[in-house]
Amino acid sequence: MGTEVANITIQDIAVNPVSKNVYCAVQHSDGTPVLLKVEGDKLSAVSLKDVPFSMLALTNVAAEDAKDQRGGSLRIASISDMGYADGKVMVSGLSNQEFGSTFRSIPFPFTNVQNQASLEIYHAAHGKYETMAPIKTFTTTEIKGKKYLLASYTCTPLVLFPLDELKAGSHVKGRTVSEMGSGNSPLDMVIMKKGDESFLMMANSSRPVFKVNYKNLAAYQGSLTTPVVENFATAGVDFVSLPLTNVVQLDKLDDTHMVLLQRRSNGSLDLWTSNERYL
Amino acid sequence: MCNLIFFVSCQPAAEDVGIRIRWVDKRATGLLIPRQLTPDVSIDSLNQRLSVRLAGNETAMLGQFQRVDNDILFEPLIPLTRGLHYTIWLNDKRLGEIAIPSLNPDDKPTLLAIYPTPDSLPENLLKVYLHFSRPMREGQSPKYVSILKNGTDTLPGVFLDLQPELWNADRTLLTLWLDPGRIKRDLQPNKQLGTPLQTGGSYQVVVSANWPDAQGATLGRSATKSFVTVSRDSLSPDPKQWTIQSPKQESMEPLEVAFGEPLDYSLLTEALHVLDKGGRAVAGKWQPADAEKQGLFKPATPWKAGQYRLKVESRLEDLAGNNLNRLFDRDITRKNAAPTTRPFVERLFRVE
Numbered sequence: 001m002g003t004e005v006a007n008i009t010i011q012d013i014a015v016n017p018v019s020k021n022v023y024c025a026v027q028h029s030d031g032t033p034v035l036l037k038v039e040g041d042k043l044s045a046v047s048l049k050d051v052p053f054s055m056l057a058l059t060n061v062a063a064e065d066a067k068d069q070r071g072g073s074l075r076i077a078s079i080s081d082m083g084y085a086d087g088k089v090m091v092s093g094l095s096n097q098e099f100g101s102t103f104r105s106i107p108f109p110f111t112n113v114q115n116q117a118s119l120e121i122y123h124a125a126h127g128k129y130e131t132m133a134p135i136k137t138f139t140t141t142e143i144k145g146k147k148y149l150l151a152s153y154t155c156t157p158l159v160l161f162p163l164d165e166l167k168a169g170s171h172v173k174g175r176t177v178s179e180m181g182s183g184n185s186p187l188d189m190v191i192m193k194k195g196d197e198s199f200l201m202m203a204n205s206s207r208p209v210f211k212v213n214y215k216n217l218a219a220y221q222g223s224l225t226t227p228v229v230e231n232f233a234t235a236g237v238d239f240v241s242l243p244l245t246n247v248v249q250l251d252k253l254d255d256t257h258m259v260l261l262q263r264r265s266n267g268s269l270d271l272w273t274s275n276e277r278y279l
Numbered sequence: 280m281c282n283l284i285f286f287v288s289c290q291p292a293a294e295d296v297g298i299r300i301r302w303v304d305k306r307a308t309g310l311l312i313p314r315q316l317t318p319d320v321s322i323d324s325l326n327q328r329l330s331v332r333l334a335g336n337e338t339a340m341l342g343q344f345q346r347v348d349n350d351i352l353f354e355p356l357i358p359l360t361r362g363l364h365y366t367i368w369l370n371d372k373r374l375g376e377i378a379i380p381s382l383n384p385d386d387k388p389t390l391l392a393i394y395p396t397p398d399s400l401p402e403n404l405l406k407v408y409l410h411f412s413r414p415m416r417e418g419q420s421p422k423y424v425s426i427l428k429n430g431t432d433t434l435p436g437v438f439l440d441l442q443p444e445l446w447n448a449d450r451t452l453l454t455l456w457l458d459p460g461r462i463k464r465d466l467q468p469n470k471q472l473g474t475p476l477q478t479g480g481s482y483q484v485v486v487s488a489n490w491p492d493a494q495g496a497t498l499g500r501s502a503t504k505s506f507v508t509v510s511r512d513s514l515s516p517d518p519k520q521w522t523i524q525s526p527k528q529e530s531m532e533p534l535e536v537a538f539g540e541p542l543d544y545s546l547l548t549e550a551l552h553v554l555d556k557g558g559r560a561v562a563g564k565w566q567p568a569d570a571e572k573q574g575l576f577k578p579a580t581p582w583k584a585g586q587y588r589l590k591v592e593s594r595l596e597d598l599a600g601n602n603l604n605r606l607f608d609r610d611i612t613r614k615n616a617a618p619t620t621r622p623f624v625e626r627l628f629r630v631e
Contacts, residue, residue, distance in 0.1 A: 002333050002340035003360040007495075009418055011443065028357035029416045030306060030493040031450065045341045045356055078445055096445035096454040097545045098594040098602065099405060130609045131463050132600075136441075154439060155460030155468065179467040185440055205440050 085140040092135035152186035193255040194279040209244040307359040334364035393504040394544035396570040401512040405600035423490040512599040528584040533575040550595035
């Protein structure tokens with residue numbers, strides 16, 4: 001790219017589930033975005049010039065007079081995660097102004113009908129406190145034949161929402177299935193499979209990669225409504241901290257292999273694939 | 280949208296063979312190579328035969344060549360880096376070298392303000408805004424902004440390390456959250472580490488001089504904002520308690536709204552609206568005043584006599600993230616604090 005390492009940030013990686021090519025979203029220090037494709041050990045630029053696409057504007061609750069009064073609003077919605085399941089594109093967003101969560105579920109292919117479900121997401125702590133809780137990352141899953149959104153907040157509790165309850169304008173409370181400790185922000189989640197067992201793998205900003213066995217998620221019927229006793233433990237469903245630290249990006253290559261972007265102690269970033277031994 | 284201003288200047292090249300830099304908004308976005316340097320190269324083979332490399336490097340940079348008038352324009356994927364040298368090649372023949380001049384050392388961004396402005400803030404303060412004079416580099420806040428307690432101890436883990444960061448569209452206003460997991464009562468982070476700030480504490484937000492902007496220039500001067508903490512704010516803003524000072528008719532005086540407490544800097548200019556009797560928006564501009572304890576609405580045209588409505592969107596928050604509908608952190612065992620769902624609250628006022 002003709003510059004120095006310090007000027008480049010890798011913002012996301014994603015694996016094409018069919019071709020298994022790895023795509024890297026890269027940002028230059030001046031904000032210029034670049035999309036790169038990794039095929040084996042070859043890197044190439046992906047031009048978005050002639051790529052077919054469909055588009056839908058995410059409607060903000062813009063004030064009726066915002067346009068004629070101010071021109072450029074200070075407000076932006078930043079997308080914290082995106083996913084596709086069951087004919088719907090799901091988008092979680094954070095605002096640089098109000099504290100809260102916007103979660104949208106948009107039928108795909110896009111239509112002109114604005115039938116986005118925009119939700120207010122709340123978090124109930126131990127049956128005593130209720131707070132707004134922005135979603136940082138999520139995935140969708142099925143537990144005992146029912147479809148769920150499995151999400152992690154910016155304050156790291158892991159929560160489940162039944163997908164059929166995510167209706168426009170509703171005030172939704174996730175069922176907290178695990179609290180995952182302090183000073184940490186979730187980065188990415190994927191669901192892996194080994195034999196008959198499924199696992200949720202979660203990369204974190206200041207914790208190793210967590211692994212949650214699905215059996216435990218499915219069996220856990222509680223909702224962390226009672227205060228946690230031990231102070232330095234996490235609560236709810238059991239999870240394992242894997243010997244995988246400083247993983248900044250995570251995606252699924254296939255059921256048993258993950259693609260990881262890991263910061264090494266010498267500061268370099270390694271892109272590599274894991275095998276079954278972590279499952 | 281963005282206005283691109285193109286201008287080409289002749290920068291002294293290491294060898295003067297006429298290779299020039301194309302500048303856009305102070306960024307070197309391309310190289311112009313005179314066609315006479317490549318007389319026998321057809322348009323179709325430009326991208327196969329020509330390459331630009333970082334000086335001393337074998338690898339060709341990713342980018343596109345195309346013919347523009349009497350030049351061949353090379354546009355790299357990302358702008359060329361100031362202070363670095365690049366070589367231009369036709370197959371294995373070196374056509375020339377060019378240096379991208381370093382930034383003018385006096386051309387630095389500044390930190391215009393740190394919000395909230397008051398010097399006494401609630402223990403459950405949720406957000407801090409940093410306002411810069413020009414676009415900054417993203418993803419840097421954990422390195423360059425910190426909170427000191429009692430002038431000595433840097434507090435770890437006060438701000439949530441949120442990537443991507445919450446910038447406005449032109450990357451001049453950054454929103455930082457104090458770790459909400461530590462502010463929310465009874466969550467694990469709150470129980471383990473306590474709230475980020477404690478009542479009666481003396482704190483300083485410190486912004487380092489080394490924070491780079493989008494061009495790579497650094498702030499050059501560190502900035503601090505001192506404050507003390509008072510007890511937690513557990514009340515929603517209540518527009519019914521606000522004092523409205525009506526302007527005089529035919530004047531350009533601002534409408535003055537006093538909130539009785541400081542409100543969120545960014546929301547208070549965007550969540551308030553003035554409507555005339557017919558419900559039409561009155562054109563004008565909101566401005567925070569008196570350390571965000573007031574909002575001033577300056578009309579675009581003189582006030583006409585009559586009745587007006589001040590419309591307040593419920594998303595308006597105080598410094599602790601309590602909005603008009605609900606508290607940031609609500610004790611649901613107490614019955615009197617049930618959240619509401621109204622989208623806005625209105626107050627009437629008259630201009631005479």
